[in-house]
Each structure stands twice: as structure tokens, then as C-alpha cells.
Amino acid sequence: MSDNLINIYFNSDEKSMKIKNTLVQRLKDRDFYITDDPSDSASLNICIGGDGSFLRAVHDSNFSQIPFVGINTGHLGFYQEILISQIDSFIDNFINKKYKLTKLSLISAKLFKSGKFKELFALNEFAIKSDNSRICHLNVYIDEYHLERFAGDGLIVSTPSGSTAYNFSVGGSVLYQELKGYQLSPIAPINSKAYRSLTNSIVMPDNSVLKIVPIKGELNNLEIINDGVLIPLEDTDHIEFNFGLKSINKLVFNPNWYWINIKDKFL
Numbered sequence: 001m002s003d004n005l006i007n008i009y010f011n012s013d014e015k016s017m018k019i020k021n022t023l024v025q026r027l028k029d030r031d032f033y034i035t036d037d038p039s040d041s042a043s044l045n046i047c048i049g050g051d052g053s054f055l056r057a058v059h060d061s062n063f064s065q066i067p068f069v070g071i072n073t074g075h076l077g078f079y080q081e082i083l084i085s086q087i088d089s090f091i092d093n094f095i096n097k098k099y100k101l102t103k104l105s106l107i108s109a110k111l112f113k114s115g116k117f118k119e120l121f122a123l124n125e126f127a128i129k130s131d132n133s134r135i136c137h138l139n140v141y142i143d144e145y146h147l148e149r150f151a152g153d154g155l156i157v158s159t160p161s162g163s164t165a166y167n168f169s170v171g172g173s174v175l176y177q178e179l180k181g182y183q184l185s186p187i188a189p190i191n192s193k194a195y196r197s198l199t200n201s202i203v204m205p206d207n208s209v210l211k212i213v214p215i216k217g218e219l220n221n222l223e224i225i226n227d228g229v230l231i232p233l234e235d236t237d238h239i240e241f242n243f244g245l246k247s248i249n250k251l252v253f254n255p256n257w258y259w260i261n262i263k264d265k266f267l
């Protein structure tokens with residue numbers, strides 16, 4: 001590892017490009033080498049932009065173990081702790097190691113088709129929905145125990161750090177980012193004489209395996225959204241979710257950052 005090498009990820013909007021140039025100059029002044037062609041031997045991954053840019057950097061880096069830090073260029077920025085006005089103090093604190101390393105666990109989804117599977121990872125969430133605006137019917141198993149036959153618009157499986165994103169909009173709970181567990185939340189669940197679906201979200205322990213089995217006739221009409229990116233399900237016969245098989249590292253400079261975020265951005 002080279003202590004002075006830093007990878008930079010940025011989005012292409014004008015503001016982020018400008019901030020990137022300023023940041024690169026300030027870092028060079030402090031003897032850092034910056035690359036936008038990510039290197040495995042860097043000591044830090046800096047991401048400039050909003051949460052969307054952070055999610056893309058994490059995926060593009062193939063879930064790099066080099067710690068991430070985000071610089072917010074005016075978006076909501078739940079992952080982006082550093083404000084533009086704090087760039088100098090951020091560099092000082094980084095050099096002086098005044099930060100905490102937090103581990104953000106990912107969720108994996110194995111998409112099974114005739115015994116074979118393709119595995120995806122999410123930092124925020126997976127959402128399973130119908131692709132034709134019709135109700136989807138999904139059998140939900142936790143550790144092989146059949147919990148419900150869900151009917152509604154879809155289900156969201158989210159990490160603690162993703163609990164403030166899509167999950168929050170459907171009424172799911174906010175989970176502390178380092179909590180060892182993950183959440184299943186319904187999107188417009190139906191409760192009537194015809195259907196019984198849980199209307200609240202549930203939080204499962206980190207070692208629970210969640211299995212979602214679409215009813216046969218609907219295998220072709222479902223889609224899965226991985227951190228905002230649509231992935232075709234292509235006849236997937238069931239999906240198995242696990243928590244914490246992979247994680248990323250993020251530097252946190254203010255110990256209260258998570259709660260400051262909640263208050264600043266939601267209240």
C-alpha cells in the first residue's frame with residue numbers, strides 16, 4: 001500500500017469537476033498522488049458527488065476494501081460526510097488519523113435459475129417489483145421457514161446504511177449503519193379477505209437467510225433493482241439473500257455523523 005496514493009471517483013457534473021480540481025490541487029500541496037484510474041495500492045478512495053455517485057464508486061471499484069470517504073457537491077449526500085467548505089480540515093484530519101473506520105455490510109442476492117445462480121451485492125438495497133404494474137405474489141421464507149405469501153407492489157431488502165433510502169420512503173425503520181442485521185419492507189402490501197401480507201417491515205439477524213420465491217406464473221414479470229440499477233430477472237426461480245458476506249470500509253470523521261445526518265436531512 002502506498003500511503004500517499006489516493007483514488008478519486010467523481011460524477012461528471014460541472015460542480016463536481018470543479019471541486020475535483022480544487023481537491024486534487026490541495027492534496028498535491030500536501031504530497032499526495034491522485035489517480036482517477038483506481039489503484040489497488042491506494043490508501044483512500046475519495047468520491048465526489050452525491051449518494052448516487054457514492055453507490056456507483058462502490059460498485060465500479062468492485063467493493064474495494066480501501067476506505068471510502070465522500071465529498072458532497074450539493075446533493076442529499078447521506079454517504080457524503082465532507083462538505084466543500086471542510087476540505088482543508090478533512091485533509092488535516094486524514095493525515096492526523098482523526099477518524100473512525102466503519103464497516104458497512106452489504107447484502108448479497110443469489111438469483112437462482114435451474115440450480116445455477118448469479119450473485120449480486122448491494123450497499124443500499126434490492127427491490128423486487130413487477131415489471132408490468134401488476135400485483136406481484138412472492139413467497140417469503142426466513143431460514144427455510146415459510147413466513148408469508150406477499151401480495152402487493154413489491155419488497156425491499158435493505159442494509160442498515162440503506163435504511164434511510166428507498167426503505168425509509170416506504171415506512172421502514174432507520175437502522176444504525178453498523179447494526180448487524182437487515183430489513184425486509186413491503187411496498188404497498190395488500191390486506192383484504194383475499195390477501196394477507198405483513199404491513200410492517202421486519203429486521204432479521206445478520207445470519208438469517210431470506211428466500212423469495214415468486215409464484216410460477218410471474219417469473220417473467222418481475223424485476224430486481226440493485227442500488228437503483230435495474231437487473232432483468234430472466235426466469236429466476238428464486239432469490240436467496242444473505243447479509244454481511246462482503247462489506248466496505250468508510251471513514252467517519254464526526255462520531256455523531258449518522259444522527260446528524262438524520263436530523264439535518266429528515267427533520
Ligand code: NAP
Nearest residue numbers: 050051052075076077078124161162164165166169227228
Ligand atoms: P436518485 O434518484 O438520485 O436517488 C433518490 C434519492 O435517494 C437521492 O436524493 C439520493 O441522494 C438518495 N439516497 C441514496 N442513497 C441514500 C441513503 N443511503 N440514505 C438516504 N438517501 C439516499 O438515484 P441515486 O442517487 O442513483 O440513488 C439510488 C437510490 O435511490 C436507490 O438505492 C434507492 O434507495 C433510492 N430510490 C428511492 C426511491 C424512493 O424513495 N421512492 C425510489 C427509487 C430509488 P443523492 O441526492 O445524494 O444522490
Ligand code: MN
Nearest residue numbers: 050051052053
Ligand atoms: Mn442521486
